[in-house]
Amino acid sequence: MRGLLLPPVAWLAVFLVIPTAVVASLAFSPEGLDSLRNAGVWVLLGRSFGVAALSTALCLAVSYPVAYFIATCPPRWRSALLFLVVLPFWTNLLVRTYSLMFVLRPLGLMLTPAAGVIGLVHSFLPFMVLPLYASIEKVPGRLLEASQDLGASPWRTFWKVTVPLTMPGIGAGCILVFIPAFGIFALPELLCGTTMTMVGNQINLLYKSDARSPQGAALTLILMVATLGLTWTYHRLRKTEGLA
Numbered sequence: 001m002r003g004l005l006l007p008p009v010a011w012l013a014v015f016l017v018i019p020t021a022v023v024a025s026l027a028f029s030p031e032g033l034d035s036l037r038n039a040g041v042w043v044l045l046g047r048s049f050g051v052a053a054l055s056t057a058l059c060l061a062v063s064y065p066v067a068y069f070i071a072t073c074p075p076r077w078r079s080a081l082l083f084l085v086v087l088p089f090w091t092n093l094l095v096r097t098y099s100l101m102f103v104l105r106p107l108g109l110m111l112t113p114a115a116g117v118i119g120l121v122h123s124f125l126p127f128m129v130l131p132l133y134a135s136i137e138k139v140p141g142r143l144l145e146a147s148q149d150l151g152a153s154p155w156r157t158f159w160k161v162t163v164p165l166t167m168p169g170i171g172a173g174c175i176l177v178f179i180p181a182f183g184i185f186a187l188p189e190l191l192c193g194t195t196m197t198m199v200g201n202q203i204n205l206l207y208k209s210d211a212r213s214p215q216g217a218a219l220t221l222i223l224m225v226a227t228l229g230l231t232w233t234y235h236r237l238r239k240t241e242g243l244a
Contacts, residue, residue, distance in 0.1 A: 024217075059125055064170075119188075120184070185204045
């Protein structure tokens, strides 16, 4: 049986462990460490963090009503509505991005930071809707009825019962949107041009100019650490607050 583990272990070693070790060695080289002393690097990371956080917040604001509506629809309609949510994934990301460009250009939003945020929300919305739907669907109806029987208004029931019980879906959706939005480079490059450079764009430029760029490796390692940190924090909160 142990022999069956050899192929996946070898795959992870060749395509994950070794490349990560190479990136780490370049990042901790003198050139890589020196690049982190540049204030512009941290401005870039801060901008990328802010754009990703804003896009995540907008996705949450738009997705929660959608997920709530789907979860409270009659069961015969839910599958069709969920199909419409994932339907954009049947189309290539570049095709969807170029289609969005045709919408943004007449509005005068092309090559602006707003176009980048709209593109991120447009692309990652299903990643927020699906975990929210899964959490909202599991909320026991008897708890909502009990809250209303005790005199709570529908709005108060929503904030005091529904939202706390769906925190696992909120957390999972935020992680699924924030992490790729933080490091993405294709969408900002196409929709924003030079008006909004994010860390993913900078990494792409650095590796294009030098395949073993210490500066690119340092930024890549920061993204990896941020991803691991956010994932660990989410699982830690679920464990300590009983959100599983």
